[in-house]
Amino acid sequence: MTLVGVVGGGQLGLMLGLAGARLGLRFRFLDPAPEAPAGRVGELLVGAYDDGELLARLGEGADALTYEFENLPAHAAPPALLPPPAALAAGQDRLDEKRLFGRLGIATAPHRPVDARDDLEGVALPAVLKTRRLGYDGKGQAVLRDEHDVERAWAELGGVPLILEELVPFERELSILAVRGRDGATAFWSLAENVHREGILRLSRAPAAPKLQAEAEALAAAVLDELGYVGVLCVELFEHEGRLLANELAPRVHNSGHWTIDGAATSQFENHLRAILGLPLGPTHALAPSAMVNLIGDVPPLEAMLAVDGARPHVYGKAPRPGRKVGHVTLLDPDRDRLERLLGLAGEPTGSAATIAA
């Protein structure tokens, strides 16, 4: 029996557990919420992510130890953790990330650290001000278009280390999912194009931007090797004037890779497990064009989703709450009409498919 310990028991943990259950793997999760979704597919330890005693229990007898939540305090990370604690740390600080990209010759939007109010004097606008740490789903950031925005953003975010990034008028957001095994072997999924709504991922489509695939793989490979990475990594990117700008790292399985469950030969979840357990990586090619729509707030009736031909709903079993990711639906071989129906079910206004998936 092979046991995997996972820090975090949210939907990413649930999907890791489902991918691993098929392979006969057992799971133990650590999550502060007794109703954490992953508890349905493994043992659940309930407590804080940095509780030393629980982290020790999480690792007891485990063949691999990983996380599905990158805000685990790096100082508390057990040394056996994969991806390695250094990767976790790199993904926790937006400035460190940018510095890593810079060291590797990977282009980013122009940026600067902001530690004091003075650092915001006379800066070029528009720009986006972000906390260096602990941001996700659009939290901890503000777009600055004028001096009024600067005042308000400083009042809201000031006092912790910040980073100011030039607001590049990019054509679209892309992401690349990559995986590296214990033996250094790597594999890459097709680029996904991502559309956000109020800072939360709404829609991913893959394969996207085949002309940029080689460039994206090269930059992801550089990051993987630099960090001695083991597991799945996501690099979020902007496409701007035909080039890629690296935006952020997520040192874990990622929402923009959920399409791989239904649409790729091996999912991000299965390959993450294969990587951290030292097993051979599976093939990553796309089986079909895929569109992935996030379900946010609450889950539409299963019957309605299943009535859309080729729709593959994934329901996390979380209580409904505004702004909460409660599921996703992958649509294989999407056409405008079926995607429109699915986006409608997910709460988007009529005509969304034409505007957000053009």
Added chain:
Amino acid sequence: MTLVGVVGGGQLGLMLGLAGARLGLRFRFLDPAPEAPAGRVGELLVGAYDDGELLARLGEGADALTYEFENLPAHAAPPALLPPPAALAAGQDRLDEKRLFGRLGIATAPHRPVDARDDLEGVALPAVLKTRRLGYDGKGQAVLRDEHDVERAWAELGGVPLILEELVPFERELSILAVRGRDGATAFWSLAENVHREGILRLSRAPAAPKLQAEAEALAAAVLDELGYVGVLCVELFEHEGRLLANELAPRVHNSGHWTIDGAATSQFENHLRAILGLPLGPTHALAPSAMVNLIGDVPPLEAMLAVDGARPHVYGKAPRPGRKVGHVTLLDPDRDRLERLLGLAGEPTGSAATIAA
């Protein structure tokens, strides 16, 4: 929250649970074994299949009640059970099955009931003598080639109702998986070709015998409608001189349909759940040619299985035991060489792919 109660908690229950977990369904299983595999993906009630109190608890608050083990005593079957208790009963008696086929004009091998030793006097040999009830994986049957076999078989099997079937020199064994929804809608997967070893399924390949697909679908449809069936049904068939002979029914998800998890647009497990819950059925077309190899006795190293390109191992987490089904591996787009490697890992002698998968 939608809850499904399942009588039986073996690997079929586990795979139902995994298919349903993705859709956000919850499960409750009833199984005599506290270590039943399905306990990893749902609540497990431990006790006998015909324990009235536990069956009542199994159904408490459940949106659907089904089974993964067809030897549940039909008299104990709760009325809400799907497939309906009549289908369960039909699948429990080989003679009743044959009579059902006969009533529907579906060809079978010549057969006769055997209730006394005298019924075996002067019968045409070779033939196969089977208990009418409770046989599986080659148990409860004996091939009769001469009078010596008749003596031995009677000594072993006599005393319970038996059926004698003429041993048809069929070219190959096939099976069709079919599903019928609560609304009477039906869907069919591609015919699979099945190879047994010592009475246990060793290898299934699908799609097989496309020329016989329409005939197979028609006979399965007749059975589904006759029984007012809801859920997945398997009809095991012989191909003999270009026609189909019906052999047996399995009124449940079936081992010869495991390829559908990886190789079909919707798996037998997901469509069984959709059917019993009154949800729309999913498309059943094959995504790729598939070969499914059963792992019998024990599980080869995961690493070796994953090293076979396109292999998708499914490990049930059962203790090793000779003759026990402990997992299966689906190979997509199988070629001779990779299938040979996989069969070798599963314990078949070198050269098996050439002989059993020609």
